[in-house]
Amino acid sequence: MIQDLMQYLPGAILTGAILVSYYIARWVLVPLAKRLVERSPVKWDNLLAQRRVFDRAAHLAPAVVLALGLPLVLDESVEIFRFITRLNNVYFVFVGYWVFEALLNVGMDIYLTSPTRQHLPIRGLAQAIKLVVFLLCLILALSQIADRSPVYFISGLGAITAILLFIFKDPLLGLVAGVQITTMDLVRTGDWIEMAKHGADGDVIDVSLTTVRVQNWDRTITAIPAYELVSSSFKNWRGMSESGGRRIKRAISLDINTVRFVDDTLLERFMGIRLLRPYLEQKVREIEEHNRQHVTDAEFSVLANGRRLTNIGTFRAYCVAYLRNHPHIHPNLTFLVRQLAPTAEGLPLEIYVFVNDTRWVYYEGVQSDIFDHLLSVLPEFGLRAFQSPSGRDVREIGQIITRAAD
Structure with missing residues (x-):
């Protein structure tokens, strides 16, 4: 009877050693490792505890004890020895993948918290690596269970490629797309x-x-x-x-009926505008010199002869001067004030400049301030913004016609 019990003693001792090794690893070594990383002067090793790397690695202890102790208990030639060894290898593979996944998460967290990171889509790359490593671990596990070489399963993948492509269509397309997104830097987090x-x-x-x-x-x-x-x-x-600049591309539609040449009265009023004075002084000298050389006094009485200032050209020059002196307009990016083709809605005068701050709310405030000012100053140039007749306009016209008829 005692001899029968003695033959089970090595197995019982090995089982006890496996349980004790797990207990020591899980409840002694893991807490000790966590305390060490908490007291460490560096911060990144705290992620090892947060991502449970030590807790997962503790599950490797029983597999290591079993692998070392099993040859001492069983003869390597018996079937049960090979069966337990294969199961232990499968356990080792998946726990190893479990630990690898946690370490990869730690590496991803370190990258994301690094101030020098280059905004690469690291999450997609990490998931792609996890998928590839998991498939390799799955092949290794199947080879252990079936007691076959991993090459056997890899060579057999060709027969089920269509099924795998159908099942893993999105991950495979995403894997290829993730590589392209990373190499071509198409998208980053925060874009x-x-x-x-x-x-x-x-x-x-x-x-x-x-x-x-x-x-x-x-x-x-x-x-x-x-x-x-x-x-x-x-x-x-x-x-x-x-670039540090956000574009303003907006046009003011001007009533074409208000476009006219600048007479002496209007010119005198324009001279009172500080921003326009340097432009007008230079322009008036240029026009007078040209007309003196090419137009006689008799011809100059016809408005079509010679060069003359226009209120719309002067307003365009005012827009340029106003924006050049605006503190929130980027001086080194495209700067353009231009006329577009006339339409049924008037003559568009387009402002094409860049604000020197890309924040949305700030940009909208600057843009609104600019057009508030330009629309308000239009009457100073004898111009009027085009606006389609409203119901009130039609009603007022009807009242005028009615009063005229009475």
């Missing part, structure tokens, strides 16, 4: 992008293996498949942010 196809217009908050999440300006979130950013067109406003 403002527009993609009308998916109704996205806002900041990129996450770039993962299969999706890019965008928080729109109305605070909704749009998820875009990663491969759509490669196969479809979208607008990225990063260049605007990095």
Whole structure:
């Protein structure tokens, strides 16, 4: 009886050693390691505890004890030894992947908290690495269970490629797209992008293996498949942010009926505008010199002869001077005040300049202030902004006609 029990003693001792090793690793070594990293002067090693690297690594202790102790308990030639060894190897593979995943998360966190990071979509790359490593671990585990070489399973993948492509279509497309997004630097976290196809217009908050999440300006979130950013067109406003200037491209439609030459009375009033005085003095001298050389006194009485100032040209010069002296207009980016082709809505005078601050609220405030001023100063130049007749205008015309008829 005692001899029968004695033959189970080595197995019991090995089982006890496995349980004790896990207890020591989980409840002694892990807390000790956490206290050490908390007291460490560096901060990045705290992520090892936060991502539970030590807790996961503790599960390797039983596998190591089993691998070392099993040859002392069982003969390597028996089937049960090989079976337990294969199961232990499978356990070792998946726990190893579990620890690797935690370490990869730590590396990703260190990168994201680094002040020198280059805004690469590290999350998508990390997910791609996890997928590839998991598939390799799965092949290793299957090879252990079936007691076959991993090459056997890799060579057999060709038969089920179509099924795998169907099942993992989005991850595979996302993996390829993630590599392209990274190498071509198409999108970074924090970029403002527009993609009308998916109704996205806002900041990129996450770039993962299969999706890019965008928080729109109305605070909704749009998820875009990663491969759509490669196969479809979208607008990225990063260049605007990095340039330090945000464009104003807006036109004032002027009533063509108010466009006229500048007479002496109007010129005298213009001379009182400080910003215009240098322009007018130089322009008047230039025009007088040209007319003296090319136009006789008799011909000059006809308005079509010779060169003359116009109120719209003078207003355009005022816009240039006003914007050149504006403290919030970027001096080194495109600066343009131009006329566009006349339309049924009047003559558009377009302002094409850049504000020196890209913040949305600040930019809108500067733009509004500029056009508040330009619209208010139009009467000083004898100009009027074009506006389609409103219901009130029609009613007033009707009242005038009625009074005239009476």
